[in-house]
Amino acid sequence: MNIDNYLKNLETIVNIDSGSECRDGIDEIIAFFQNLYTGFITEVGNKDKSNPYLIIKNRESDDIDFLFVGHLDTVFPKGTATSRPFTIKENRAYGAGVIDMKSGCLMIHEIVSKLKDSDKNICVIYNSDEEIGSECSHDIIYEMGKKSKYAFVFEPARKNGNMVKERKGILHCKVSFKGKTAHAGVNPQDGISANVEAAYWALELSKLSDLVNNNSLNIGIINGGTALNVVPDYASISFEARSFDINFFEKVKAKVEDLIKNPHLKDIKVEIVDSSQSTPLFVNENTKKLIEIYDKVKKEMSINCDWESTGGGSDANILGGLNVAVVDGAGPVGGELHSEREYLEIDSIVQRYNLSKKVIDSLL
Numbered sequence: 597m598n599i600d601n602y603l604k605n606l607e608t609i610v611n612i613d614s615g616s617e618c619r620d621g622i623d624e625i626i627a628f629f630q631n632l633y634t635g636f637i638t639e640v641g642n643k644d645k646s647n648p649y650l651i652i653k654n655r656e657s658d659d660i661d662f663l664f665v666g667h668l669d670t671v672f673p674k675g676t677a678t679s680r681p682f683t684i685k686e687n688r689a690y691g692a693g694v695i696d697m698k699s700g701c702l703m704i705h706e707i708v709s710k711l712k713d714s715d716k717n718i719c720v721i722y723n724s725d726e727e728i729g730s731e732c733s734h735d736i737i738y739e740m741g742k743k744s745k746y747a748f749v750f751e752p753a754r755k756n757g758n759m760v761k762e763r764k765g766i767l768h769c770k771v772s773f774k775g776k777t778a779h780a781g782v783n784p785q786d787g788i789s790a791n792v793e794a795a796y797w798a799l800e801l802s803k804l805s806d807l808v809n810n811n812s813l814n815i816g817i818i819n820g821g822t823a824l825n826v827v828p829d830y831a832s833i834s835f836e837a838r839s840f841d842i843n844f845f846e847k848v849k850a851k852v853e854d855l856i857k858n859p860h861l862k863d864i865k866v867e868i869v870d871s872s873q874s875t876p877l878f879v880n881e882n883t884k885k886l887i888e889i890y891d892k893v894k895k896e897m898s899i900n901c902d903w904e905s906t907g908g909g910s911d912a913n914i915l916g917g918l919n920v921a922v923v924d925g926a927g928p929v930g931g932e933l934h935s936e937r938e939y940l941e942i943d944s945i946v947q948r949y950n951l952s953k954k955v956i957d958s959l960l
């Protein structure tokens with residue numbers, strides 16, 4: 597790869613605002629990549645939705661050998677590219693999305709551009725809503741994942757160089773409680789306190805948290821009540837559970853059902869307002885083999901890094917539970933994601949490019 601060219605391209609796309617809500621910038625970066633992949637089939641999906649995605653293939657095919665996934669969006673608002681443009685100081689590059697994950701998206705191009713004429717079927721997906729939960733792009737990533745043998749997610753490697761093999765799944769849930777108002781002094785007996793029921797749920801649910809086994813449940817938000825002297829008729833709680841184990845989510849859901857059937861306060865009305873779940877990314881048999889190949893190549897290249905399990909999610913979670921072999925954190929090394937201190941280790945670009953390139957070459 598030509599590192600000067602790569603850094604020039606990186607500067608170009610880091611200096612375009614592409615927060616998940618910056619549609620203009622997202623369109624601009626999609627056009628940039630469409631241009632970059634000369635000779636490939638490119639297609640923009642979800643054009644009429646808030647967040648489009650770009651698909652790139654070397655040919656039309658029913659199955660996919662190598663799937664590459666990256667997101668073009670960042671967590672930064674419009675104006676960041678101007679106030680904090682791409683800069684290089686010593687061995688580090690800075691700027692919005694420089695490591696999360698515009699450098700990874702460009703690295704995918706470096707690798708894929710050399711595979712255009714291979715007999716393997718290649719597919720790249722660049723989405724633009726990863727930072728807000730990939731609602732618009734979930735289905736296409738899942739569909740392509742189902743057809744794929746190997747998937748490489750070019751989110752950054754960790755600060756210490758480690759790659760990612762497991763990510764926790766997340767269950768989000770918001771529950772509302774409808775009770776009955778009453779004067780707290782005159783007729784409290786007529787009231788049904790939504791706050792009390794919400795508190796009961798919070799206590800009962802948090803008992804499921806089991807940190808020893810990496811199963812966590814956090815009651816993130818509790819709302820309720822209007823005044824000190826009013827029995828509150830409305831409350832809500834929002835919680836999230838995280839785990840590497842899909843069975844934990846079943847346990848949480850069963851508890852929710854149980855709490856609905858057996859409320860603490862008679863006549864309270866309970867409603868699940870919002871609920872969503874992502875699958876955990878875990879090491880299946882195919883992933884295990886792919887990790888072994890990475891480890892072999894790492895050894896040959898004298899790269900000292902390990903595999904990490906993390907509680908944070910990425911689009912790799914969408915591929916969790918499928919047959920496809922998945923590695924995540926295949927991008928360059930960096931840190932301080934989602935902050936203005938976000939950085940990319942420039943030395944790691946060529947190293948991580950060579951690592952994934954060698955692994956993929958060995959699978960050709």
Ligand SMILES: [Zn+2]
Binds near residue numbers: 726910
């Ligand atoms: Zn990311």
